[in-house]
Amino acid sequence: xxxxxxxxxxxxxxxxxxxxxxxxxxxxxxxxxxxxxxxxxxxxxxxxxxxxxxxxxxxxxxxxxxxxxxxxxxxxxxxxxxxxxxxxxxxxxxxxxxxxxxxxxxxxxxxxxxxxxxxxxxxxxxxxxxxxxxxxxxxxxx
Numbered sequence: 001x002x003x004x005x006x007x008x009x010x011x012x013x014x015x016x017x018x019x020x021x022x023x024x025x026x027x028x029x030x031x032x033x034x035x036x037x038x039x040x041x042x043x044x045x046x047x048x049x050x051x052x053x054x055x056x057x058x059x060x061x062x063x064x065x066x067x068x069x070x071x072x073x074x075x076x077x078x079x080x081x082x083x084x085x086x087x088x089x090x091x092x093x094x095x096x097x098x099x100x101x102x103x104x105x106x107x108x109x110x111x112x113x114x115x116x117x118x119x120x121x122x123x124x125x126x127x128x129x130x131x132x133x134x135x136x137x138x139x140x141x142x
Contacts, residue, residue, distance in 0.1 A: 005037065006037050008036070012032055014026065014135060015134065018132065046063065056138065060136075063133070076123040097110075097121070
């Protein structure tokens with residue numbers, strides 16, 4: 001059996017859990033995740049875990065936040081005047097919004113605080129700062 005190496009395309013099933021055991025994502029009930037090792041399309045720690053695995057092999061790996069979605073960055077949180085929101089939008093804590101960036105393009109942010117005058121938006125990835133555990137099963141190495 002060939003071990004997965006840089007440049008190989010692999011198919012895997014996975015279940016991702018937070019430190020408390022809460023499942024945040026799983027491919028078990030859908031199509032397996034397919035990616036090419038070395039292209040940087042998935043978090044670095046997941047890719048590192050798959051390198052060297054064989055088809056049919058399973059493992060559980062803990063990935064530190066630095067090799068997952070990175071640390072939480074306070075500079076990714078901003079307070080915005082509520083007047084800058086459209087009149088028909090009533091921002092609520094927990095809501096996710098798509099906002100335009102100065103340099104063009106858009107990004108997804110989470111509303112983390114709302115007052116009469118201000119709305120706090122957080123552009124950190126929802127899993128930033130989290131150490132993650134993945135159960136991985138390699139289905140195919142090609």
